[in-house]
Amino acid sequence: MYEAGLEAIQRLEDGKAVGKPATVTFANEKQLGEVFNERTYTLLRVIREDQPASIRETARFAGRDVKNVHEELTTLEALGVIRFDRDGQSKRPVFPYDDLFISPFAHGSGDTAATV
Incomplete structure (x- = not known):
């Protein structure tokens, strides 16, 4: 963390942009839990580790129904957590980040829960 801070300061001094992580904010912890749950984590692990070629293959690797996995x-795509790359007729899910941090605590005014 300290090194990242020093790098950011150096980039600012050099007149370069400092990247800010993508953030998704939910109205409350209940909504956060509805989106990010054990099923979601399993899907993200499958996408990251197995790199499935399609939604159907993602469902097969996760041992789940294709319709539910598609939903x-x-x-997750609408929230910007994953993206789909087209491969012919298939949509390949991709997790384009190094990490996912979930904080159920508000970091500003109001009752919110953030995912970074």
Whole structure:
């Protein structure tokens, strides 16, 4: 963390932009829990580790129904957590980040829960 801070300061001094992580904010912890749950984590692990070629393959690796997996992945895409790369007729889910940090605590005014 300290090194990252020093790098950010150096970039600012050099007149370069400092990247800010993508953030998704939920109205409350209940909504956060509805999106990020054990099923979601399993899907993200499958995408990251197995690199499935399609939604159907993602469902097969996760041992789940294709329709339900499609719905959950569509929600994650809308939130910017994953993206889909087209491969012919298939949509390949991709987790384009190094890490996912979830904080159920508000970091500003109001009752919110953030995912970074």
